[in-house]
Amino acid sequence: MITTRQKLLAICAHIGYFLGIGFILIPLAIMLFCKDDEFVEYHAKQALCMQVVFAIVSAGVTILCSVLIGVVFFPFIGILGLLWFVCSLLGAWHALNGEVYTYPLTGRLVSKLENN
Numbered sequence: 001m002i003t004t005r006q007k008l009l010a011i012c013a014h015i016g017y018f019l020g021i022g023f024i025l026i027p028l029a030i031m032l033f034c035k036d037d038e039f040v041e042y043h044a045k046q047a048l049c050m051q052v053v054f055a056i057v058s059a060g061v062t063i064l065c066s067v068l069i070g071v072v073f074f075p076f077i078g079i080l081g082l083l084w085f086v087c088s089l090l091g092a093w094h095a096l097n098g099e100v101y102t103y104p105l106t107g108r109l110v111s112k113l114e115n116n
Protein backbone atom coordinates (compact mmCIF):
# COMPACT_ATOMS: atom_id res chain seq x y z
CA MET A 1 0.00 0.00 0.00
CA ILE A 2 1.32 3.41 -0.99
CA THR A 3 1.27 5.87 1.91
CA THR A 4 0.35 9.54 1.78
CA ARG A 5 3.99 10.49 2.45
CA GLN A 6 5.14 8.45 -0.54
CA LYS A 7 2.52 10.04 -2.77
CA LEU A 8 3.42 13.55 -1.59
CA LEU A 9 7.14 13.03 -2.24
CA ALA A 10 6.45 11.57 -5.69
CA ILE A 11 4.18 14.49 -6.55
CA CYS A 12 6.83 16.97 -5.37
CA ALA A 13 9.38 15.28 -7.62
CA HIS A 14 7.16 15.87 -10.65
CA ILE A 15 5.93 19.40 -9.98
CA GLY A 16 8.60 20.76 -7.65
CA TYR A 17 9.59 23.33 -10.26
CA PHE A 18 6.49 25.31 -9.28
CA LEU A 19 8.28 26.17 -6.03
CA GLY A 20 10.99 28.00 -7.99
CA ILE A 21 13.80 26.49 -5.94
CA GLY A 22 15.29 24.54 -8.77
CA PHE A 23 13.64 22.12 -11.08
CA ILE A 24 16.55 19.68 -10.89
CA LEU A 25 17.38 19.99 -7.20
CA ILE A 26 14.02 18.83 -5.85
CA PRO A 27 13.79 15.45 -7.64
CA LEU A 28 17.52 14.91 -7.09
CA ALA A 29 17.19 15.47 -3.34
CA ILE A 30 14.10 13.25 -3.17
CA MET A 31 15.88 10.53 -5.12
CA LEU A 32 18.97 10.67 -2.89
CA PHE A 33 17.11 10.77 0.43
CA CYS A 34 14.50 8.13 -0.44
CA LYS A 35 16.66 5.37 -1.88
CA ASP A 36 14.91 2.78 0.28
CA ASP A 37 11.48 3.57 -1.21
CA GLU A 38 11.04 2.13 -4.71
CA PHE A 39 7.86 4.08 -5.53
CA VAL A 40 9.29 7.49 -4.60
CA GLU A 41 12.69 6.76 -6.13
CA TYR A 42 11.08 5.65 -9.42
CA HIS A 43 9.06 8.85 -9.72
CA ALA A 44 12.04 11.01 -8.74
CA LYS A 45 14.24 9.34 -11.37
CA GLN A 46 11.61 9.83 -14.07
CA ALA A 47 11.13 13.49 -13.16
CA LEU A 48 14.85 14.17 -12.86
CA CYS A 49 15.67 12.64 -16.23
CA MET A 50 12.92 14.59 -17.99
CA GLN A 51 13.94 17.85 -16.38
CA VAL A 52 17.63 17.38 -17.18
CA VAL A 53 16.81 16.59 -20.81
CA PHE A 54 14.56 19.65 -21.01
CA ALA A 55 17.30 21.84 -19.50
CA ILE A 56 19.87 20.59 -22.02
CA VAL A 57 17.53 21.12 -24.98
CA SER A 58 16.57 24.57 -23.69
CA ALA A 59 20.22 25.55 -23.30
CA GLY A 60 20.99 24.32 -26.81
CA VAL A 61 18.13 26.28 -28.33
CA THR A 62 19.13 29.37 -26.34
CA ILE A 63 22.68 29.15 -27.67
CA LEU A 64 21.40 28.65 -31.20
CA CYS A 65 19.05 31.63 -30.81
CA SER A 66 22.04 33.82 -30.01
CA VAL A 67 23.42 33.10 -33.49
CA LEU A 68 19.97 33.43 -35.13
CA ILE A 69 19.85 29.80 -36.24
CA GLY A 70 17.75 28.91 -33.23
CA VAL A 71 14.88 31.19 -34.20
CA VAL A 72 13.67 28.28 -36.29
CA PHE A 73 13.79 26.05 -33.19
CA PHE A 74 12.07 28.56 -30.89
CA PRO A 75 8.55 27.16 -31.50
CA PHE A 76 9.96 23.71 -30.78
CA ILE A 77 11.05 24.78 -27.30
CA GLY A 78 7.56 26.15 -26.65
CA ILE A 79 5.95 22.88 -27.71
CA LEU A 80 8.49 20.90 -25.68
CA GLY A 81 7.83 23.13 -22.66
CA LEU A 82 4.10 22.56 -22.95
CA LEU A 83 4.68 18.82 -23.27
CA TRP A 84 6.95 18.92 -20.20
CA PHE A 85 4.28 20.78 -18.23
CA VAL A 86 1.47 18.40 -19.23
CA CYS A 87 3.59 15.29 -18.64
CA SER A 88 4.68 16.47 -15.20
CA LEU A 89 1.04 17.08 -14.27
CA LEU A 90 0.20 13.58 -15.53
CA GLY A 91 3.08 12.19 -13.48
CA ALA A 92 1.78 13.97 -10.39
CA TRP A 93 -1.73 12.65 -11.07
CA HIS A 94 -0.47 9.07 -11.38
CA ALA A 95 1.59 9.49 -8.19
CA LEU A 96 -1.49 10.77 -6.38
CA ASN A 97 -3.32 7.61 -7.44
CA GLY A 98 -0.42 5.39 -6.35
CA GLU A 99 0.51 4.39 -9.90
CA VAL A 100 3.84 4.47 -11.70
CA TYR A 101 4.29 6.89 -14.59
CA THR A 102 6.85 6.85 -17.37
CA TYR A 103 7.50 10.05 -19.31
CA PRO A 104 6.91 9.48 -23.02
CA LEU A 105 10.19 11.00 -24.24
CA THR A 106 12.63 9.91 -21.55
CA GLY A 107 11.07 6.86 -19.91
CA ARG A 108 13.18 4.36 -21.82
CA LEU A 109 16.31 6.42 -21.13
CA VAL A 110 15.79 5.99 -17.39
CA SER A 111 15.40 2.23 -17.70
CA LYS A 112 18.56 2.02 -19.84
CA LEU A 113 20.50 4.04 -17.26
CA GLU A 114 19.27 1.79 -14.46
CA ASN A 115 20.45 -1.34 -16.28
CA ASN A 116 24.01 -0.04 -16.62
